[in-house]
Amino acid sequence: MKQQMWTFGGSAPGPTLHGKVGDVFEVTLFNDDPSMGHGIDFHAGSLAPDGPMRTIQPGERLVYRFRAAKAGAWLYHCSTAPMLQHMGNGMYGAVVIDPPGLKKVDHEYVLVSSELYLGTPGSAAQVAKMRQERPDAWVFNGIAAQYAKAPLTLKAGERARFWVVASGPSDGIAFHIVGTFFDTVYREGAYPLKPGDSGGSQVLDLAPAQGGFGEATWRSPPSSARSASSCWPPPCPPPDPWP
Ligand SMILES: [Cu+2]
Incomplete structure (x- = not known):
């Protein structure tokens, strides 16, 4: 389209x-x-x-x-x-x-979230959807479902940094990842969570116009990529200590 x-x-x-x-x-x-x-x-x-x-x-x-x-x-x-x-x-x-002292990571992504309003730009029908906050889609980097079609990929054990900017115009974002957690969160100019802290973070929450990053590693590959010796299906060996 x-x-x-x-x-x-x-x-x-x-x-x-x-x-x-x-x-x-x-x-x-x-x-x-x-x-x-x-x-x-x-x-x-x-x-x-x-x-x-x-x-x-x-x-x-x-x-x-x-x-x-x-x-x-x-x-x-x-x-x-x-x-x-x-x-x-x-x-x-x-x-x-x-921020000063930022360490190099294996993968660094910038994801700009926004709403997408279809229709003739500036038309009454399109503007009505904007005013009523009825977007046709919520998207990363402008295109609906692009990372479902072409996923960002990394290997187990690699570290990724996800910069996220919530560009709205009306909606913020709760940026959540699956299969691991953020061990580092940088949000609106400060670190609420740093490596070495005992806690972890599940969501980078950003109001419209806010930005930050989360860092994570995935310890275990998706089941489609597992070898026969991995821990699924059970019985599984005891989990490795983190990290
Ligand atoms: Cu303009």
Whole structure:
């Protein structure tokens, strides 16, 4: 199926920007939409809403420069009114600023969650669904069920970091994984859970516009990948001590 979107750079979400604290990002915004104004609001920056974050008209260009003063999983989005429509039609994305000392992992993913509203962008029928919070789908990285069709894969024992940004526009997310737990959670600029803590975490909960990451390893492969000597079906040997 085809759906017309309003985008940053041709994709919804727009490109993910990834850096570290202190990095300077320079973004050129060119509005090639002949029909309306657009703008860009980087939550990772601290610039005036009526300055660099202002709406620019069709054909206009704006160079936007910000220094990443703080680590986090940040949202960026079009800030032109009505924002619900601009974000709900695809004008959102993620800026990932690594906290200092972040360790390398085997796999790192950025999952931007959002609602998807089908129909002609800005039409009465589509806008009604946005206002009533009746999306046609809730999606990661813009496409419904894409990771059911093409799963993110890793091997037992490998460590994965899932950056998640809840771009809404209306709904947050309870990001839950199955078959293991997060041993590290970073959420809205701080670590509620660190390796070495006695607890574990089952859900990374994010309100709309919040972001963070969870880290996990899966100790046991799915049953479809198990060898005959693995512990299913029973009788199983005693479980290995964790970790
Ligand atoms: Cu816009």
